[in-house]
């Protein structure tokens with residue numbers, strides 16, 4: 001991780017190093033928010049990126065904004081075949097996969113008593129089943145080489161409960177469970193599997209949550225943002241770069257003995 005402490009108010013450019021030189025890193029949901037910060041951080045350390053998302057234009061902009069030999073793959077990861085296919089395409093184009101970052105996801109709220117089964121299915125498909133399909137497609141190559149790093153972007157919602165987001169919470173708890181199970185299954189195979197569990201991060205997903213609060217409560221956007229920041233004992237939103245730092249550390253050589261861990265990045269909000 002970078003040694004310099006952050007107070008959440010700065011978005012510094014990553015320093016160029018070669019810690020991941022030549023390593024192939026696939027990041028799902030790489031077009032925006034946390035995934036884009038993760039992609040930038042790996043690229044700054046020499047990695048070869050496979051960027052995945054649904055928006056072809058935005059992904060292409062992201063790919064060209066990064067210096068180096070990177071590729072972009074478009075898929076809706078709620079489609080199991082498409083999720084597996086991007087892994088195959090990425091390996092065919094960029095070589096064996098060293099690091100998989102399962103980041104794509106989306107949170108939406110519905111009171112449980114009125115929850116539509118479509119909402120439940122959608123939350124599980126995008127946040128949990130996508131991780132299953134992408135990881136299952138990637139694991140064979142990692143097992144064959146007896147090396148690999150898998151980092152799942154779960155959430156504090158994978159470690160504790162929150163009202164009105166039961167489906168999202170259930171899906172993220174599933175990601176935490178999957179992380180722990182695979183860590184045990186592959187501990188002797190040179191593969192580590194970990195998760196990071198952020199609190200509210202300053203991204204478009206949180207902006208959508210703020211919009212929902214404004215719409216449903218009549219509060220101002222500033223009040224809604226302050227309310228979310230209050231859930232973090234440090235009284236602020238997490239910056240995407242702070243999540244990226246933790247992902248890079250887990251994927252790096254120094255974290256070789258760390259597996260099955262689900263690290264909260266939430267200013268002390270949850271202490272598992």
Ligand code: NAP
Pocket residue numbers: 028029030031032033034035052053054055058075076077078103104105106107126127153154155156197198199200201202203204205206
């Ligand atoms: P974001 O800014 O909304 O970005 C989400 C990314 O996921 C985008 O690149 C999006 O790309 C991609 N994506 C969404 N649905 C997809 C689908 N069906 N198929 C393929 N790609 C899809 O969100 P974020 O805040 O960075 O969140 C990233 C991850 O962190 C999610 O798993 C989220 O649950 C988790 N997380 C977020 C927070 C937070 O407060 N923001 C807190 C804890 C955990 P396209 O739309 O272009 O496809």
